[in-house]
Amino acid sequence: xxxxxxxxxxxxxxxxxxxxxxxxxxxxxxxxxxxxxxxxxxxxxxxxxxxxxxxxxxxxxxxxxxxxxxxxxxxxxxxxxxxxxxxxxxxxxxxxxxxxxxxxxxxxxxxxxxxxxxxxxxxxxxxxxxxxxxxxxxxxxxxxxxxxxxxxxxxxxxxxxxxxxxxxxxxxxxxxxxxxxxxxxxxxxxxxxxxxxxxxxxxxxxxxxxxxxxxxxxxxxxxxxxxxxxxxxxxxxxxxxxxxxxxxxxxxxxxxxxxxxxxxxxxxxxxxxxxxxxxxxxxxxxxxxxxxxxxxxxxxxxxxxxxxxxxxxxxxxxxxxxxxxxxxxxxxxxxxxxxxxxxxxxxxxxxxxxxxxxxxxxxxxxxxxxxxxxxxxxxxxxxxxxxxxxxxxxxxxxxxxxxxxxxxxxxxxxxxxxxxxxxxxxxxxxxxxxxxxxxxxxxxxxxxxxxxxxxxxxxxxxxxxxxxxxxxxxxxxxxxxxxxxxxxxxxxxxxxxxxxxxxxxxxxxxxxxxxxxxxxxxxxxxxxxxxxxxxxxxxxxxxxxxxxxxxxxxxxxxxxxxxxxxxxxxxxxxxxxxxxxxxxxxxxxxxxxxxxxxxxxxxxxxxxxxxxxxxxxxxxxxxxxxxxxxxxxxxxxxxxxxxxxxxxxxxxxxxxxxxxxxxxxxxxxxxxxxxxxxxxxxxxxxxxxxxxxxxxxxxxxxxxxxxxxxxxxxxxxxxxxxx
Amino acid sequence: xxxxxxxxxxxxxxxxxxxxxxxxxxxxxxxxxxxxxxxxxxxxxxxxxxxxxxxxxxxxxxxxxxxxxxxxxxxxxxxxxxxxxxxxxxxxxxxxxxxxxxxxxxxxxxxxxxxxxxxxxxxxxxxxxxxxxxxxxxxxxxxxxxxxxxxxxxxxxxxxxxxxxxxxxxxxxxxxxxxxxxxxxxxxxxxxxxxxxxxxxxxxxxxx
Numbered sequence: 039x040x041x042x043x044x045x046x047x048x049x050x051x052x053x054x055x056x057x058x059x060x061x062x063x064x065x066x067x068x069x070x071x072x073x074x075x076x077x078x079x080x081x082x083x084x085x086x087x088x089x090x091x092x093x094x095x096x097x098x099x100x101x102x103x104x105x106x107x108x109x110x111x112x113x114x115x116x117x118x119x120x121x122x123x124x125x126x127x128x129x130x131x132x133x134x135x136x137x138x139x140x141x142x143x144x145x146x147x148x149x150x151x152x153x154x155x156x157x158x159x160x161x162x163x164x165x166x167x168x169x170x171x172x173x174x175x176x177x178x179x180x181x182x183x184x185x186x187x188x189x190x191x192x193x194x195x196x197x198x199x200x201x202x203x204x205x206x207x208x209x210x211x212x213x214x215x216x217x218x219x220x221x222x223x224x225x226x227x228x229x230x231x232x233x234x235x236x237x238x239x240x241x242x243x244x245x246x247x248x249x250x251x252x253x254x255x256x257x258x259x260x261x262x263x264x265x266x267x268x269x270x271x272x273x274x275x276x277x278x279x280x281x282x283x284x285x286x287x288x289x290x291x292x293x294x295x296x297x298x299x300x301x302x303x304x305x306x307x308x309x310x311x312x313x314x315x316x317x318x319x320x321x322x323x324x325x326x327x328x329x330x331x332x333x334x335x336x337x338x339x340x341x342x343x344x345x346x347x348x349x350x351x352x353x354x355x356x357x358x359x360x361x362x363x364x365x366x367x368x369x370x371x372x373x374x375x376x377x378x379x380x381x382x383x384x385x386x387x388x389x390x391x392x393x394x395x396x397x398x399x400x401x402x403x404x405x406x407x408x409x410x411x412x413x414x415x416x417x418x419x420x421x422x423x424x425x426x427x428x429x430x431x432x433x434x435x436x437x438x439x440x441x442x443x444x445x446x447x448x449x450x451x452x453x454x455x456x457x458x459x460x461x462x463x464x465x466x467x468x469x470x471x472x473x474x475x476x477x478x479x480x481x482x483x484x485x486x487x488x489x490x491x492x493x494x495x496x497x498x499x500x501x502x503x504x505x506x507x508x509x510x511x512x513x514x515x516x517x518x519x520x521x522x523x524x525x526x527x528x529x530x531x532x533x534x535x536x537x538x539x540x541x542x543x544x545x546x547x548x549x550x551x552x553x554x555x556x557x558x559x560x561x562x563x564x565x566x567x568x569x570x571x572x573x574x575x576x577x578x579x580x581x582x583x584x585x586x587x588x589x590x591x592x593x594x595x596x597x598x599x600x601x602x603x604x605x606x607x608x609x610x611x612x613x614x615x616x617x618x619x620x621x622x623x624x625x626x627x628x629x630x631x632x633x634x635x636x637x638x639x640x641x642x643x644x645x646x647x648x649x650x651x652x653x654x655x656x657x658x659x660x661x662x663x664x665x666x667x668x669x670x671x672x673x674x675x676x677x678x679x680x681x682x683x684x685x686x687x688x689x690x691x692x693x694x695x696x697x698x699x700x701x702x703x704x705x706x707x708x709x710x711x712x713x714x715x716x717x718x719x720x721x722x723x724x725x726x727x728x729x730x731x732x733x734x735x736x737x738x739x740x741x742x743x744x745x746x747x748x749x750x751x752x753x754x755x756x757x758x759x760x761x
Numbered sequence: 762x763x764x765x766x767x768x769x770x771x772x773x774x775x776x777x778x779x780x781x782x783x784x785x786x787x788x789x790x791x792x793x794x795x796x797x798x799x800x801x802x803x804x805x806x807x808x809x810x811x812x813x814x815x816x817x818x819x820x821x822x823x824x825x826x827x828x829x830x831x832x833x834x835x836x837x838x839x840x841x842x843x844x845x846x847x848x849x850x851x852x853x854x855x856x857x858x859x860x861x862x863x864x865x866x867x868x869x870x871x872x873x874x875x876x877x878x879x880x881x882x883x884x885x886x887x888x889x890x891x892x893x894x895x896x897x898x899x900x901x902x903x904x905x906x907x908x909x910x911x912x913x914x915x916x917x918x919x920x921x922x923x924x925x926x927x928x929x930x931x932x933x934x935x936x937x938x939x940x941x942x943x944x945x946x947x948x949x950x951x952x953x954x955x956x957x958x959x960x961x962x963x964x965x966x967x968x969x
Contacts, residue, residue, distance in 0.1 A: 059799065060798065060799060064798060065793065065794070065795045065798020065799065066795045066798070068793065068795060069795045069886075099793055100793075102895070102898045102899055104898065109901075111898045111899065112898070112899055112900065112901045113786055113790070113899040113901065114784050114786050114899075114901050115784055115785050115786045115788075115789040117786075117899075118786060118789040118790050118793065118899060119789055243782035243783070243784065243902070244782070244784070247782060247784050247786070247901035247902065248901045250780070250782055250901055250902040250903075251901055251902055251903050254780055254902060254903055255903075255916075257918070258916060258917050258918045259918075260918070265960070270814060270960060270961065270964050271814065272781075272782040272783055272814045272816070273782070274960050275813065275814050275815060275958055275960050275961070276779060276780075276958060276960065277959070277960045278959065279959070279960075279963065280959070280960035280963040280964065281963070282963065282964045282967040284967075284969075333968060334968055337967050337968045337969060338966075338967065338968065339966050339968065342963060342966065654782075654783075654784045654785075655784075655785070668789055668792065672785055682811070692811065711811065712810060712811055712812070713811065713812045713813075713961075713964075714812075714813065714814050714961075714964070716964070716967050716969065717967070717969050718969040
């Protein structure tokens with residue numbers, strides 16, 4: 039039983055989140071650092087360069103790293119205050135084992151032995167697949183690679199997946215289907231030289247703030263901006279055209295825009311003929327999506343839809359960017375494909391200033407989806423169900439192909455299987471599903487049913503509180519490695535300080551566990567660069583080919599864009615030049631996407647659409663950012679954002695306490711009455727646990743292809759609470 | 762921070778509220794300064810959050826003839842040779858708050874705990890070693906820019922402006938606002954709310 043070992047309040051007293059406001063030694067310490075370490079932010083997929091200041095072997099502040107080309111010193115508030123996670127009072131310093139009254143210290147050797155014994159016992163009784171591995175997309179490429187190999191060879195389970203399942207999988211599956219490769223098609227520099235930026239479902243200003251500057255630099259040259267979002271976000275406020283789409287209707291809107299583009303004669307027939315397949319089916323399908331036909335469905339007047347098409351057709355070069363707003367849906371992949379259809383039909387890709395990108399969410403949202411820690415994937419972004427791909431990896435790992443487990447369950451499915459008792463043991467790292475998965479009450483029930491749960495973490499996350507054993511791992515600044523940014527640029531993460539106390543680098547913990555599980559010979563790594571060397575070798579010939587990348591080359595070039603198939607190759611900033619795509623026939627694929635309603639539409643009982651998302655000062659499940667005082671002060675508590683028209687009907691004023699209820703549960707929180715959201719939609723940010731968790735309201739409905747949850751549409755009702 | 766001898770500022774601050782995304786990176790960066798660690802000298806405001814997400818940073822504009830200094834009974838607010846209006850001298854400031862009331866831009870703050878007026882001094886600790894002010898270095902949208910007028914106007918479609926009319930009072934400042942290209946003087950009047958942006962109108966047309 040993995041119920042909490044002590045009351046939540048007692049665990050919070052002992053392990054936080056507590057708030058850190060000042061560096062060790064006070065702010066004066068940053069004036070005379072012992073050394074400066076150029077690395078990257080630990081948070082989002084923009085991976086801004088930043089210099090950490092180290093004094094007396096402690097991180098005491100940051101300095102902008104202006105030489106790094108992507109962000110040139112620019113940072114959001116998270117990047118500036120990130121260093122306050124170091125030397126934090128909540129930091130886990132020793133292995134901890136569940137006791138009758140909470141957690142107690144346990145020596146490393148005993149802890150590692152315990153994992154091997156408990157995992158072995160469960161697998162002997164219930165089979166190898168009764169133990170699952172959950173990993174994360176904030177890990178370096180080296181660790182992501184290691185986790186996939188660890189799960190499949192050391193634990194021997196097919197059930198390994200990662201929290202990118204909540205982030206990049208819809209975009210990834212869509213890209214793979216359309217292009218045969220899953221990476222941003224263009225470097226961010228192409229945003230600056232475009233004539234039209236279309237941003238869909240991306241609160242760029244809060245979730246990828248540095249991208250704002252790229253968009254403005256394009257606008258300084260005269261580029262137009264079109265934003266599609268149910269909320270009037272800061273980037274949307276100044277847009278030339280803003281389409282306030284009703285949540286869950288994106289594929290219908292994109293079909294209507296393509297319909298209008300075709301009507302305007304905007305199709306690049308030569309490009310379509312020479313470089314694509316499947317356009318006829320798409321043209322026949324979107325024939326039925328006239329803007330006038332779908333305007334009520336998508337919630338936008340037809341003439342504005344036509345205006346978007348006109349702007350798209352008139353612009354010689356266009357950049358289409360999207361993020362989770364269109365991807366967190368039961369039709370996330372279809373929404374992505376509908377966007378790609380527009381890009382392909384007009385031939386606006388593979389050229390300077392013309393192309394397409396999905397904006398990654400997590401720090402290694404790109405790289406962590408390529409190294410083989412996904413349930414359906416092997417290193418090099420290979421397909422685990424493709425016999426040739428399996429054979430390549432088996433050969434590289436010196437195992438029989440039959441020794442490689444098959445496709446496993448997705449992260450949400452793993453939690454469902456735990457709930458059903460089909461998975462009994464869990465090894466997790468870098469994942470806080472209790473906050474980040476939909477239907478948090480269900481997730482909690484699942485965690486309470488585990489027979490054995492070991493978590494590797496640096497803070498005791500809400501999920502790790504349920505563990506039997508907690509192994510103290512490393513923070514971003516305590517290890518070497520690489521990540522792959524939103525552009526597909528592989529960059530270097532540099533170690534600034536050692537892990538404190540008995541905490542250890544994550545890769546050492548994984549290798550130690552593998553040794554205990556009898557697979558030490560396959561995990562005989564002595565450094566992250568050693569792991570990287572194997573990773574790049576194994577990636578050779580895969581879709582995500584890193585084989586020409588070295589740490590030295592990354593440092594020399596300020597990053598290397600994959601594919602980079604040999605030592606002399608400079609890397610590939612822009613994909614699809616000359617209309618060459620990565621399917622065997624070199625052609626991109628159109629996909630005819632019929633609109634489907636969301637899994638849970640509004641009705642008389644639950645008449646309001648709930649959509650969830652982020653605020654600029656917090657990051658994902660908040661394990662780190664809810665411990666950084668200045669960030670917490672910016673936006674301390676979740677509020678529900680609603681339009682004055684809706685508030686008026688409900689008798690709610692700004693600041694009133696309201697109850698938001700769905701079929702899963704309810705949440706009591708303050709109303710934030712603002713005219714910057716559709717009147718039929720409310721918004722709650724999701725960074726908090728327990729009674730403040732937006733995911734107590736969201737539903738367990740998933741995209742059938744990618745398995746991404748429908749975080750962006752749920753049906754709720756709202757009542758004003760007595761004062 | 763002491764003013765280094767012979768040091769000359771190589772730039773000025775250009776503020777473009779239109780680009781501001783309200784992220785508070787400027788405040789968080791400013792509060793890292795060892796001179797006033799934990800406190801920011803630049804402030805981010807939501808102008809009218811009920812109807813708009815428009816935000817704007819407020820920071821000392823460094824007036825040519827600063828009202829804060831002229832109303833200071835203790836002569837505590839000095840202007841350096843570069844035209845930078847400095848934080849009140851701690852040994853002179855009596856914490857009366859006249860400067861807070863006099864400033865047309867609403868910048869100075871009285872720090873009760875220190876009984877001292879504190880405000881932006883354009884980062885002497887950084888500019889004296891050829892670093893830009895941290896707020897303008899980090900600003901992710903370019904709403905804050907540090908450099909010369911030529912540099913910013915070469916990069917931007919907006920033009921810079923440093924003449925403000927407060928009724929009959931004309932105030933010239935060292936720092937600049939970025940404004941639409943045709944604007945010559947900014948008349949600051951207590952008007953009704955600014956016109957809606959096209960995007961704000963597009964939201965009103967949403968079909969529900």
